[in-house]
Amino acid sequence: MEHTLKIAMAQITPVLLNKEKTLKKVEHSITEAGKKGCELVVFGEALVPGYPFWLALTGGAEWNTVVNKELHATYVHNAIQIEKGELDAICTLAKKYGIAVYLGIMERAKNRGGHSIYASLVYIDAEGDIKSVHRKLQPTYDERLTWASGDGNGLQVHPLKKFTVGGLNCWENWMPLPRTALYGLGENLHIAVWPGSDHNTKDITRFIARESRSFVVSVSSLMRKEDFPKDTPHLERILEKAPDVLANGGSCIAGPDGEWIVEPVLHEEGLVIQTIDFDRVYEERQNFDPVGHYSRPDVTKLIVNRERQSTVEYKD
Numbered sequence: 675m676e677h678t679l680k681i682a683m684a685q686i687t688p689v690l691l692n693k694e695k696t697l698k699k700v701e702h703s704i705t706e707a708g709k710k711g712c713e714l715v716v717f718g719e720a721l722v723p724g725y726p727f728w729l730a731l732t733g734g735a736e737w738n739t740v741v742n743k744e745l746h747a748t749y750v751h752n753a754i755q756i757e758k759g760e761l762d763a764i765c766t767l768a769k770k771y772g773i774a775v776y777l778g779i780m781e782r783a784k785n786r787g788g789h790s791i792y793a794s795l796v797y798i799d800a801e802g803d804i805k806s807v808h809r810k811l812q813p814t815y816d817e818r819l820t821w822a823s824g825d826g827n828g829l830q831v832h833p834l835k836k837f838t839v840g841g842l843n844c845w846e847n848w849m850p851l852p853r854t855a856l857y858g859l860g861e862n863l864h865i866a867v868w869p870g871s872d873h874n875t876k877d878i879t880r881f882i883a884r885e886s887r888s889f890v891v892s893v894s895s896l897m898r899k900e901d902f903p904k905d906t907p908h909l910e911r912i913l914e915k916a917p918d919v920l921a922n923g924g925s926c927i928a929g930p931d932g933e934w935i936v937e938p939v940l941h942e943e944g945l946v947i948q949t950i951d952f953d954r955v956y957e958e959r960q961n962f963d964p965v966g967h968y969s970r971p972d973v974t975k976l977i978v979n980r981e982r983q984s985t986v987e988y989k990d
Contacts, residue, residue: 677952682707682715682945683925687896688724693752696722708771718895719778719844723752725869729816731915741908753782753791769802778867785984790822806830810843827982831859836952841865855978857965862888862955870894870921872938884932887958897921930958
């Protein structure tokens with residue numbers, strides 16, 4: 675059944691600021707999805723080791739404070755350095771169960787010195803190989819206080835049965851040119867990852883599906899006030915202004931006609947599983963194809979720089 679794909683949306687809560695424990699939850703979800711015959715499992719943005727909710731709660735823009743420095747240092751310490759093999763166990767599980775994985779991480783990028791962090795979306799294929807690492811191009815608002823800006827290297831798509839799958843992080847999905855870059859590569863299954871909440875997913879998931887005539891899978895995480903680990907630095911300061919629910923989920927799937935296949939799922943932790951049928955893509959491309967028969971490259975054309983950026987180039 676090359677034209678169908680069984681997808682698991684892993685809507686889970688991170689163990690905030692603890693990469694080891696959060697990775698264990700990721701591994702559990704992959705194992706569960708693999709045993710249920712899923713062929714792709716998707717996790718939310720920055721899931722490992724979690725989204726920096728504290729920035730909006732602790733005066734994140736205040737200059738040179740102990741609170742901001744200590745929280746940032748803990749965050750960087752718990753970010754993932756791929757080059758050191760910190761995703762090897764995930765890759766092994768992907769190969770064991772023959773399941774592809776999209777995973778949102780905070781990446782401590784070695785080629786940028788290893789001290790700044792990037793919201794990266796990692797694609798691991800069913801053979802257990804990391805095929806792309808997309809560093810978020812533009813962190814959103816207060817995220818810029820702790821995340822660095824990425825580059826175009828991860829604007830890649832990947833074959834998955836008859837599908838061509840690509841993905842973007844959170845508000846990158848509102849950026850028309852990165853979306854177009856993926857469309858031009860033949861994307862017909864778009865992955866949008868979010869830190870959580872249906873206010874992010876309820877509109878744009880259907881919009882991108884209708885614009886691209888593709889399937890769109892939006893996956894979010896969960897976070898409640900009581901989910902903050904007791905050893906979180908400056909926990910009392912964070913909880914003082916924290917709402918009861920910081921991320922309510924909202925994972926969902928829209929079809930190529932822009933209509934819901936799975937409406938946003940709220941407040942439920944676990945796997946949301948759905949099978950999609952590739953033939954629906956061809957049906958909806960009949961009347962609109964944004965980079966094919968309904969485009970005018972002689973009038974408007976996008977140029978994409980996919981070179982991995984680094985501050986220093988060494989020539990030995």
